[in-house]
Amino acid sequence: MSEFLWVVYPYLCLMVLVVGMLTRYNYDQIGWTSKSSEILEKRLLGLGSPLFHWGIIFVFLGHVAGLLVPIEVYQALGVSEHLYHMGAMAMGGITGLMTLVGLLLLLWRRLSVRRVKSHTSTGDWVALGFLIATVALGLSMTLVYNVSHVAYEYRTTVGPWIRGVILLHPQAALMAHVPLVLQLHILTALALFAVSPFTRLVHIFSLPLAYLRRRPIQYRRRTPAVPCEPAPRD
Numbered sequence: 018m019s020e021f022l023w024v025v026y027p028y029l030c031l032m033v034l035v036v037g038m039l040t041r042y043n044y045d046q047i048g049w050t051s052k053s054s055e056i057l058e059k060r061l062l063g064l065g066s067p068l069f070h071w072g073i074i075f076v077f078l079g080h081v082a083g084l085l086v087p088i089e090v091y092q093a094l095g096v097s098e099h100l101y102h103m104g105a106m107a108m109g110g111i112t113g114l115m116t117l118v119g120l121l122l123l124l125w126r127r128l129s130v131r132r133v134k135s136h137t138s139t140g141d142w143v144a145l146g147f148l149i150a151t152v153a154l155g156l157s158m159t160l161v162y163n164v165s166h167v168a169y170e171y172r173t174t175v176g177p178w179i180r181g182v183i184l185l186h187p188q189a190a191l192m193a194h195v196p197l198v199l200q201l202h203i204l205t206a207l208a209l210f211a212v213s214p215f216t217r218l219v220h221i222f223s224l225p226l227a228y229l230r231r232r233p234i235q236y237r238r239r240t241p242a243v244p245c246e247p248a249p250r251d
């Protein structure tokens with residue numbers, strides 16, 4: 018079972034991600050969009066969307082620092098275990114909470130605004146569901162497990178495991194004693210990767226960095242129609 022969960026399943030999910038993305042890109046470029054719903058409702062979106070997007074960008078950078086940078090680098094830099102975990106819990110806690118609050122606002126918007134709800138596809142619900150589950154599990158590890166127990170040292174287990182997956186020699190044994198909440202977080206995250214080609218999450222791979230700085234697109238109420246000049250007759 019352990020071999021399946023930590024060796025086979027990750028590659029299955031990553032394969033669905035890559036093949037799914039390539040197939041969708043080939044056959045559905047018109048559908049390759051974030052499906053903006055700003056025109057349907059602005060107020061809740063203006064609050065939830067930046068909270069979620071800025072939160073997830075910093076959470077992503079935190080994952081790179083915590084999982085892809087080996088613990089030996091921190092030790093060589095003189096960063097103690099205590100200092101690392103205090104920083105990770107503070108930064109991870111704040112940015113994770115931003116992400117979760119943003120997601121819950123976006124969920125509330127889809128449930129409560131009739132026009133948005135009726136434009137929500139199954140794929141949108143699936144993406145939102147997996148995002149909320151993944152973020153809530155990650156955050157409960159950072160803010161509940163680590164505060165109520167001793168801070169878990171994932172840099173000697175999950176870190177080398179994920180680097181092994183990337184380098185094509187994953188070791189299931191590294192994941193055997195990882196706390197259940199963190200295991201569930203990772204399994205849900207992998208499932209999120211697998212479903213993303215079939216949802217609006219494809220827009221992540223367009224790297225829309227310009228979105229962060231571009232002027233907002235303005236949707237204006239339609240003004241009374243200006244009478245057209247009659248077309249000149251010959």
Ligand code: HEM
Nearest residue numbers: 076079109110113151152155156158159169171175203206
């Ligand atoms: C296979 C991929 C992933 C791995 C191995 C992973 C691993 C981890 C680890 C080790 C933590 C720290 C737990 C602690 O503080 O003790 C964490 C936290 C967290 N993860 Fe992930 N994660 C993955 C994917 C994701 C994804 C895709 C998301 C978002 C959609 C996400 C969102 C979070 C959040 C919000 C936290 C709490 C804040 C923080 O500590 O950064 N994770 N994850």
